[in-house]
Amino acid sequence: MKQVYLILSALMLLCLAPMPYGYFQLVRFVAMIVFGLMAYRYFTIKKSFAAWVFVILAVLFQPIYKIVLGRGIWNVVDVIVAVFLIALYVVERWLEQKGSVGYQPLPPTEQPEQIDNKFEFRLEGMLGPKELIYVASEEDRALTELIERQPDLFEGWGKMIGFHIVYLPLLMKRLQDKEVIRYRAPYLAEAEIGRTAIDNDYLLQYLEHPSDRGKIKQGFIRTEDIHRGSGGKDKSINRFYPLSSKSSEPIADQLHRIGKQISIEKNEHERLLESRDSYDDWGNYEVHNADDRFNSQISEENTDDLIEEVKERIAKLRQRGISQYILEQLIHPDDRLSRLVITKDYRIVLPDYQNMEIKMEPIVKAVYLLFLNHPEGITFKSLPGYREELADIYTKLRPTGMSDRAMQSIEDVTNPLLNSINEKCARIRGAFVGQFDDHLARHYYIDGRRGEAKKIALPRELVIWE
Numbered sequence: 287m288k289q290v291y292l293i294l295s296a297l298m299l300l301c302l303a304p305m306p307y308g309y310f311q312l313v314r315f316v317a318m319i320v321f322g323l324m325a326y327r328y329f330t331i332k333k334s335f336a337a338w339v340f341v342i343l344a345v346l347f348q349p350i351y352k353i354v355l356g357r358g359i360w361n362v363v364d365v366i367v368a369v370f371l372i373a374l375y376v377v378e379r380w381l382e383q384k385g386s387v388g389y390q391p392l393p394p395t396e397q398p399e400q401i402d403n404k405f406e407f408r409l410e411g412m413l414g415p416k417e418l419i420y421v422a423s424e425e426d427r428a429l430t431e432l433i434e435r436q437p438d439l440f441e442g443w444g445k446m447i448g449f450h451i452v453y454l455p456l457l458m459k460r461l462q463d464k465e466v467i468r469y470r471a472p473y474l475a476e477a478e479i480g481r482t483a484i485d486n487d488y489l490l491q492y493l494e495h496p497s498d499r500g501k502i503k504q505g506f507i508r509t510e511d512i513h514r515g516s517g518g519k520d521k522s523i524n525r526f527y528p529l530s531s532k533s534s535e536p537i538a539d540q541l542h543r544i545g546k547q548i549s550i551e552k553n554e555h556e557r558l559l560e561s562r563d564s565y566d567d568w569g570n571y572e573v574h575n576a577d578d579r580f581n582s583q584i585s586e587e588n589t590d591d592l593i594e595e596v597k598e599r600i601a602k603l604r605q606r607g608i609s610q611y612i613l614e615q616l617i618h619p620d621d622r623l624s625r626l627v628i629t630k631d632y633r634i635v636l637p638d639y640q641n642m643e644i645k646m647e648p649i650v651k652a653v654y655l656l657f658l659n660h661p662e663g664i665t666f667k668s669l670p671g672y673r674e675e676l677a678d679i680y681t682k683l684r685p686t687g688m689s690d691r692a693m694q695s696i697e698d699v700t701n702p703l704l705n706s707i708n709e710k711c712a713r714i715r716g717a718f719v720g721q722f723d724d725h726l727a728r729h730y731y732i733d734g735r736r737g738e739a740k741k742i743a744l745p746r747e748l749v750i751w752e
Contacts, residue, residue, distance in 0.1 A: 291371040507527070523592055729743050
């Protein structure tokens with residue numbers, strides 16, 4: 287984009303010469319496009335003032351409804367804007383060089399010094415396996431300014447080594463979209479949604495051995511493994527990679543060295559895991575029925591089995607450069623479950639989640655209501671015995687009558703040898719997880735372990751039939 291600054295500057299300065307009318311039209315059109323793109327770019331990186339400057343310039347130069355200023359005034363405007371673009375090019379080039387000075391790749395045969403960089407944390411789970419969290423026990427002002435001013439420098443490096451960089455002070459700024467907070471905590475009222483400050487030393491409070499804090503100055507941590515601690519609870523092993531602006535080694539070289547070290551450690555860890563004897567609980571188990579295909583979400587969260595139409599929405603709301611574990615700690619103080627109301631016209635409403643309505647297709651909703659009627663759960667092998675009840679529920683949802691297609695759908699969904707029931711359960715789960723996080727949604731959809739009855743875990747005192 288910086289090269290475009292110079293090209294557009296040259297085009298504007300040429301407007302001072304006697305050029306054909308078509309040339310001025312071309313410059314107006316090019317300027318409108320470029321300024322529009324620049325405005326969008328600055329909006330995306332939260333620089334509103336610069337963004338509005340380019341919005342104004344795009345409007346000024348647009349060729350559709352021309353702003354008549356006269357040739358003399360336009361010449362002055364062209365010169366001012368050209369000088370402004372050249373100055374912007376110089377400033378951005380200087381900032382870029384300042385943030386990436388002295389990059390000299392390490393020789394491929396050179397191995398980074400192996401140090402003991404493992405620290406034990408009292409976390410209930412792992413951080414994201416593809417996250418590098420910046421932590422600091424003391425301030426390195428020059429480094430934090432560089433991260434805040436040029437986050438793309440670190441994010442680009444993170445992508446190169448397959449990690450997402452999380453800078454905690456900017457965490458809540460990325461949550462300005464209320465839809466993201468609402469997805470994770472649907473119980474929050476409008477007044478409760480506020481900004482929460484978080485410092486770079488946030489994670490250090492979870493160190494298993496507080497004395498380790500003195501060994502951590504500034505740098506990145508990543509979770510490598512989970513093990514059972516002496517107290518019987520799971521502990522996470524996190525590796526720390528120091529980073530400092532005060533080092534004689536340029537920042538770019540430090541990042542390069544950290545990337546190589548992570549690669550070596552990951553390879554060693556993978557070899558260690560491969561060397562352990564491990565057996566698949568299912569081995570070469572042959573799938574014979576729907577229950578064997580059922581993927582329980584109790585032990586792990588996996589969106590692979592969700593229908594395609596909710597995958598994109600979940601990805602949009604769940605990512606946004608946010609550490610899953612840290613965010614859970616910040617905005618999930620409790621499991622605040624909503625009542626589930628089945629209205630007289632069979633709408634599914636969650637009144638304590640801002641009157642959220644969960645929408646499903648009739649046959650999918652009929653399956654959901656069937657399981658809701660049976661808090662003890664239903665095994666898939668016994669589904670044929672519920673065929674008549676499911677048909678009665680469906681006719682209440684569709685009082686106009688039962689079509690041949692609907693009858694076939696009911697036959698299929700109650701046949702334990704077909705996959706239809708799994709597809710309906712996936713759609714039910716998608717209907718809830720598409721609206722709010724699985725942390726809460728798992729209480730509302732149909733789940734259970736293979737070979738056991740599948741049920742809806744929501745306490746029945748929260749279920750209201752109007």
